[in-house]
Amino acid sequence: MNKPLIILTGPTASGKTELSIQLAKRIDGEIISADSMQVYKKMDIGTAKITKDEMRGVPHHLIDIIEPWEEFNVAVFKKYADNCIDDILSRGHIPIIAGGTGFYINAVLYDTKFTEHPSDSELRKSLFDYAKTNGNDALYEKLMETDPDYALEIHPNNIKRAVRAIEYYTITGEKFSEHNNRERKKASPYNYAYFVLNMDRERLYKRIEERVDKMISQGLYDEVKELISLGCNKDMTSMKGLGYKELIDCYLGKVSFEEAVNTIKQSTRHFAKRQLTWFKRENNIIWLDKDKKTDDELLRYIICIIKEKGIGV
DSSP: OOEEEEEEEOSTTSSHHHHHHHHHHHHTEEEEEOOTTTTBTTOOTTTTOOOHHHHTTOOEESSSOBOTTSOOOHHHHHHHHHHHHHHHHHTTOEEEEESSOHHHHHHHHTTOOGGGSOOOHHHHHHHHHHHHHHOHHHHHHHHHHHOHHHHTTSOTTOHHHHHHHHHHHHHHSSOHHHHHHHHHHSOOSEEEEEEEEEOOHHHHHHHHHHHHHHHHHHTHHHHHHHHHHTTOOTTSGGGGSTTHHHHHHHHTTSSOHHHHHHHHHHHHHHHHHHHHHHHHTSSSEEEEETTTSOHHHHHHHHHHHHHHTTSOO
């Protein structure tokens, strides 16, 4: 019988954290964070990292597990997440993946085998050099030419994923988006329920702006300065996160503080839009409309669905 798994996701600032905690407390679950930034220590404000008090006794995994100067990617995440799921199930609890990084979620859900991906170190180096010489936009244009569908899924400054997609296409002749679509059609080894929160776009954008304002008032700029003092720089994966790269530019005098904050808001809105585009492509999604139901109503609906699926309730 397939292992039980619940996924609760949605765009940034949609309310995943609170609802996932309520769900975990109702079904004796434990939460695995699928957030590519909350894995980093010392990065609390800009990642909207949950506090111990906010966890309300619910065990959380894959938060604060590596230093900001260490590398982290989807393959590492999957290895950690697979171990967490087995550990949670061994104690008779239900694993709940909660977070907004869609390709991290898919890697676990469809048991992606990363060792199967071909690679060419010389080609990869030449693509990184091309971006360094000609700029990120030039590399992104290359990706748009080879795989426009995949290009729409990533940020133009996400050099690593752009390089990987171009490398994959150059070696195999297959678009990375086609590879991903094939992975999405694979049968999952889990008995799962995949919930995605959604709400009116303008309401979501308002919540995003309020969240950014809160981060600024909590001292995000000081957090960035502290990370720089520890040796962090813009080339590190951790520092490419929303809020961090913009305020590093401010620290370096490239933009004003006001410009940096406005860019954070704009970039976060665009990020939320890309997240929704990703989730709309997924199979067997159960949408949760926060405009039509309260959190209590959504929770009752979720529990009804997972009971029907026989997932540990």
